[in-house]
Amino acid sequence: MSHQSLKTQIVISDVFDPWHNLALEEFLLNKVEKNQIILYLWQNQNTVVIGRNQNPWKECRCTALEEDGGKLARRLSGGGAVFHDLGNLNFTFIMDRDLYDLHKQLQVILEGVKSLGIEAEFTGRNDLTVDGKKFSGNAFYFEKDKAYHHGTVLVHVDGEKVGKYLQVSKEKMAAKGVESVQSRITNLCNYVPDLTVSQMKEKLSQSFQGLYGECSDPLLIKDTDVNLKSLYEKYASWEWRYGKTPQFDLVLETRFPWGGIELGLRLNKGCITESTIYSDAMNAALIQEISDCFLGKPFNGEELALVLDAVKVQAEDQLVIEDIKSWLKDKVKDI
Structure with a gap:
């Protein structure tokens, strides 16, 4: 140009x-x-x-x-x-x-x-x-x-x-x-x-x-x-x-090479009623989208992994989705 x-x-x-x-x-x-x-x-x-x-x-x-x-x-x-x-x-x-x-x-x-x-x-x-x-x-x-x-x-x-x-x-x-x-x-x-x-x-x-x-x-x-x-x-x-810092029923956190993640959830009858993700990942919009897609879903690792599969991402963000999927599948089994 x-x-x-x-x-x-x-x-x-x-x-x-x-x-x-x-x-x-x-x-x-x-x-x-x-x-x-x-x-x-x-x-x-x-x-x-x-x-x-x-x-x-x-x-x-x-x-x-x-x-x-x-x-x-x-x-x-x-x-x-x-x-x-x-x-x-x-x-x-x-x-x-x-x-x-x-x-x-x-x-x-x-x-x-x-x-x-x-x-x-x-x-x-x-x-x-x-x-x-x-x-x-x-x-x-x-x-x-x-x-x-x-x-x-x-x-x-x-x-x-x-x-x-x-x-x-x-x-x-x-x-x-x-x-x-x-x-x-x-x-x-x-x-x-x-x-x-x-x-x-x-x-x-x-x-x-x-x-x-x-x-x-x-x-x-x-x-x-x-x-x-x-x-x-x-x-x-x-x-x-500061935003509201809700009282979560459950907080899961971990760190990946691309950034840290802290997932705060409110649950009612096994379903997610509130979801907040704190993260220093570079793609701010993607983190927001992931957080929103958990709302109303059952708190179950396999279900949440399926929800994540539906999130449309650029190739470079596919790793973020895969990492969070395997982490949740692993984590939610233990709870």
């Missing part, structure tokens, strides 16, 4: 409130046009952002965060919990779905970082690393005709706060074979000591235009738009961030 036909835009937020910034992200997703790609750059002050299907109480020391004046936020995309402060730069690529190209999007970040003389590379499921340590994690959200891919660039994040507010489950630590969150991540200022977030923004803006074509001056969007206000209210609401 030629640069001529592509519409590019850079949007920069000058607000450090995560609820505003996530509202703006969804606002831009709603507005993105056919054949357009937007690079949105933003920062949050003292924030824990959890994935769409995560249980906040398990991921974050919520009380400590709020007592220190921090904020808990929940994004639309799947994946795990992250800590943001002003030493971290967030980027979001928002685009017409036909333009989605993960390799090219990550190339923007890699080239921006490499232009500072840092030997960064792409590793694992969706991480960018230097010397095997992660400085950028990524997550994704898809709609029928549009999508976004967002992530972090750790410039000089306060590592102690990462450990203070994030709770990493024992299973996750065992699965990753690590001691702590801090030991796996690194700040780019460890490689370029006087690096600032402003310089990083500049580098990403340049590499974005190098790969996607020139665009006019970055937009600053003010929060006077009524649609943005209602999105802000959603992201700030208790309901969206």
